[in-house]
Amino acid sequence: MKGINIIVCAKQIPDPEVPFSNVSVDVEKKEVIVDAPNVISPYDENALEAAIRIKEEMGGKITVLSLGRKVSDTVLRKTIAAGADALILIEDPAFERLDSNSVAYVLSRAIRKIGAYDLILTGRQAGDWDSGQVGLLLAELLGIPSISLARSIKIKEDRVLVEKTVPVGYEVVEAGLPALVTVSNEVGELRYVSRSKMMGLLKRPTPIPKWGAKDLVDDLERLKKIQLVELSPPPDMRRACLFIEGSTPQEKADKLASFFKELG
Amino acid sequence: MSELLLLVESKEGLLDKTTLELIRGGSELAKDLGIDAAAVVVGNETSPLAESVASYGLKKIYKLEHPLLKGFQPEAWAGALEWLARQITPRIFLISHSFVGKEVAPRLAYRLDTELTTDCLNLRIDPQDGLLIRTKPIYGGNAIAALKCAGLPQMVTVRKNAFEPMEKVTTKSDLVDMVPALDESIIKVKSLKTVKEDVVELDKANMVIAGGRGIVAKEDFEMLAALAQAMSKSQGKVMIGCSRPVVDKSWMSSDRQIGLTGSIIAPDTYIAIGISGAIQHLVGMIRSKKIIAINTDPGCNMFKVADVGVVEDYKALIPALVKKLEESA
Ligand SMILES: Cc1cc2nc3c(=O)[nH]c(=O)nc-3n(C[C@H](O)[C@H](O)[C@H](O)COP(=O)(O)OP(=O)(O)OC[C@H]3O[C@@H](n4cnc5c(N)ncnc54)[C@H](O)[C@@H]3O)c2cc1C
Numbered sequence: 001m002k003g004i005n006i007i008v009c010a011k012q013i014p015d016p017e018v019p020f021s022n023v024s025v026d027v028e029k030k031e032v033i034v035d036a037p038n039v040i041s042p043y044d045e046n047a048l049e050a051a052i053r054i055k056e057e058m059g060g061k062i063t064v065l066s067l068g069r070k071v072s073d074t075v076l077r078k079t080i081a082a083g084a085d086a087l088i089l090i091e092d093p094a095f096e097r098l099d100s101n102s103v104a105y106v107l108s109r110a111i112r113k114i115g116a117y118d119l120i121l122t123g124r125q126a127g128d129w130d131s132g133q134v135g136l137l138l139a140e141l142l143g144i145p146s147i148s149l150a151r152s153i154k155i156k157e158d159r160v161l162v163e164k165t166v167p168v169g170y171e172v173v174e175a176g177l178p179a180l181v182t183v184s185n186e187v188g189e190l191r192y193v194s195r196s197k198m199m200g201l202l203k204r205p206t207p208i209p210k211w212g213a214k215d216l217v218d219d220l221e222r223l224k225k226i227q228l229v230e231l232s233p234p235p236d237m238r239r240a241c242l243f244i245e246g247s248t249p250q251e252k253a254d255k256l257a258s259f260f261k262e263l264g
Numbered sequence: 265m266s267e268l269l270l271l272v273e274s275k276e277g278l279l280d281k282t283t284l285e286l287i288r289g290g291s292e293l294a295k296d297l298g299i300d301a302a303a304v305v306v307g308n309e310t311s312p313l314a315e316s317v318a319s320y321g322l323k324k325i326y327k328l329e330h331p332l333l334k335g336f337q338p339e340a341w342a343g344a345l346e347w348l349a350r351q352i353t354p355r356i357f358l359i360s361h362s363f364v365g366k367e368v369a370p371r372l373a374y375r376l377d378t379e380l381t382t383d384c385l386n387l388r389i390d391p392q393d394g395l396l397i398r399t400k401p402i403y404g405g406n407a408i409a410a411l412k413c414a415g416l417p418q419m420v421t422v423r424k425n426a427f428e429p430m431e432k433v434t435t436k437s438d439l440v441d442m443v444p445a446l447d448e449s450i451i452k453v454k455s456l457k458t459v460k461e462d463v464v465e466l467d468k469a470n471m472v473i474a475g476g477r478g479i480v481a482k483e484d485f486e487m488l489a490a491l492a493q494a495m496s497k498s499q500g501k502v503m504i505g506c507s508r509p510v511v512d513k514s515w516m517s518s519d520r521q522i523g524l525t526g527s528i529i530a531p532d533t534y535i536a537i538g539i540s541g542a543i544q545h546l547v548g549m550i551r552s553k554k555i556i557a558i559n560t561d562p563g564c565n566m567f568k569v570a571d572v573g574v575v576e577d578y579k580a581l582i583p584a585l586v587k588k589l590e591e592s593a
Contacts, residue, residue, distance in 0.1 A: 016403060016404055016543075016544070017542050017544070019540075019541075019542075019565050020406055020541075020542075020543045020546070020565060021565070021568075023403060023406040023407070023543075025406075025407045032402065032403050032406065032407045034403065034406075099379050099413065100370075100379065100380065101373075101374070101379050104374075124525070125525070127403075127404065127544075128402065128403055129402050129403075130382075130383060130400075130401070130402055130403075130404065130524065131381075131382050131383075132366060132370075132382055132383075133369070133370035133373070133380055133382055136367075136370040136371055136374075137370055137373075137374050140370075140371060140374040140375065141374070145339075145452035145453050146371075146453075147453055148338075148366070148367060151518075161456075165518050166363065166458065167363050167463070167519075168458065168460050168461070168463060169458065169459045169460045169461030169463060170458070170459050170461065171455055171457070171458045171459070172455070172456040172457050172458075172459070173453050173454060173455050173456060174453070174454050174456060175452055175453045175454070176452065184518075184525075185508060185511060185512050185525075186511060186512070186514070186518060188512065189512055224379070224414070226411060227411060227412045227413065228409060228410070228411060229390075229397055229410040229411060229412055230409070230410040231407055231408070231409050231410070232407070232408045232410075233406075233407065233408070234401065234405055234406060234407065234408055237546060237550050237568075237569045238568050238569060239555065239568075239569055239570060239571050240571075241557070241567050241568070241570045241571065241572065241573045242571065242572050242573070243562075243567075243572075243573045243574070243575065244572060244573065244574045249576055249577070249580035249581050249584050250584045250587075250588075252574050252576055252581060252584075253581055253584035253585040253587070253588050254584075254588050256556075256572070256574055256581075256585055257585055257588040257589050257592060259556075259572060260495070260498070260499070260589070261498070261592065263498075263499070263532075263533060263554065264498030264499050
């Protein structure tokens with residue numbers, strides 16, 4: 001195969017790894033309020049990293065597709081700085097708060113609009129709704145094989161070879177292209193993108209197409225919104241922590257050891 | 265009348281505890297709706313598992329048998345379950361949020377044209393319209409959402425420990441043989457080999473000693489191993505676990521990862537070393553009886569959920585602790 005055409009689906013979300021004290025719930029408005037900058041959902045970053053490694057090995061093109069609300073090209077341009085060739089944003093009030101089936105449907109429309117592709121990569125789950133199903137739904141919609149929880153991905157001629165995590169270890173599976181693979185963190189973190197590279201890109205930005213409902217969906221009634229009955233804060237997890245004090249590590253260790261002695 | 269259906273899973277050939285949890289949750293929902301609860305066992309030879317699941321008060325057990333259902337191939341399982349769902353049109357379909365569940369449920373939901381909610385903690389029926397109200401944690405567990413979806417079957421995956429496991433009853437369920445129409449051509453993903461690794465089951469430990477990104481060198485996990493060794497003399501079964509960054513660095517395999525996308529455990533004692541306490545980690549260990557945190561940052565979240573905390577560099581503390589434990593043993 002000469003050059004591979006990869007589409008990576010990547011979502012922008014408020015940083016899901018902030019301390020829990022930065023997250024609150026507006027029960028009235030049924031909204032989660034996260035006091036954190038926006039980032040690319042971590043597993044989607046893993047997917048992009050996997051894509052870049054494949055491209056480095058065999059050449060080709062990576063298109064990042066991002067559906068979201070208030071999508072910011074500064075956050076998503078990181079994908080280009082890291083090694084993607086094109087970025088397409090999908091945004092429309094009609095696409096807000098969609099359920100998983102509808103999100104997958106909109107993505108499938110965008111992928112059909114893009115046209116040719118060999119491989120679609122998504123993260124194993126998004127860090128906001130933690131739903132973990134859009135990738136597999138998208139493959140069903142496109143009628144292509146799907147493989148989940150990849151820890152390594154290789155292309156061999158017209159097939160994709162995946163090592164996927166399974167409960168007893170890992171399984172090596174293969175499927176014909178085009179195929180969709182959901183990517184897990186074992187693939188490795190997205191490569192470091194230097195600030196200067198980011199800044200350079202922002203100074204002479206490549207145009208980023210923005211697609212809305214009129215570009216993608218002619219049967220809007222097919223889209224369903226999430227029906228949120230209630231949103232509540234989680235149960236309080238805090239405990240009263242007894243801090244073990246001491247002037248040396250050994251003193252602290254001795255006190256901790258006697259604590260364990262009482263336990264055991 | 266249409267039923268509530270749940271998917272039976274096994275572990276090393278035996279009924280998995282999560283299935284007993286689904287039976288408890290499912291039986292209650294079915295009772296609320298005045299419908300029967302049934303289960304489906306999938307495989308090429310389902311009798312042993314079907315027999316063992318028949319003692320938990322379900323009305324029927326469907327034995328979905330086909331040679332292609334040997335082992336676990338997601339497309340074959342989804343195909344067979346789709347076939348069954350079309351025959352019996354269940355009103356509710358419960359699946360564990362397990363490896364198998366995560367593979368099968370989304371594919372099946374798409375094919376049955378219904379909306380799936382994954383990783384639910386609680387389920388109840390809305391008395392107004394009879395739909396399931398699905399409670400699931402979002403933002404890693406920082407918020408709890410209750411959702412409703414149209415579509416039949418009402419379909420969810422359920423998190424481990426969401427319900428108490430069901431106890432045996434004296435009556436037996438009816439066993440119903442079902443042979444799905446399946447064709448090899450539905451299998452597009454070919455399994456080349458499965459490589460068994462030395463996997464640990466952290467939920468069997470009395471004490472878990474977990475290291476995080478704060479552990480700066482791979483060799484330093486030997487300190488944790490020495491601590492585990494010293495602890496095992498008084499604390500029962502002690503195992504080493506970790507947070508996700510340790511898996512990212514390939515220092516440990518994913519079976520040792522604790523949290524939302526790893527194992528969810530509740531040992532007697534959990535020692536978190538160099539782990540900050542992100543919500544996605546906490547949901548995996550917050551039910552531990554005693555939580556001990558060792559961290560250089562007094563303000564980290566792990567101390568907020570710990571019973572005992574030591575603000576100290578693990579490199580100094582752990583060897584000193586091992587020494588003391590060994591002296592006093
Ligand atoms: C969808 C999703 C799913 C996820 N699933 C999981 C999951 O299943 N499990 C999981 O763990 N994470 C998961 N994460 C990642 C999670 O959000 C955190 O990024 C991760 O848990 C952080 O790991 P950590 O605490 O080890 O690292 P950090 O947050 O970097 O913390 C390191 C800690 O080490 C301390 N430290 C540094 N040096 C020392 C020293 N010398 N001695 C003692 N302490 C020291 C620091 O003070 C700090 O508190 C998930 C994230 C997402 C978005």
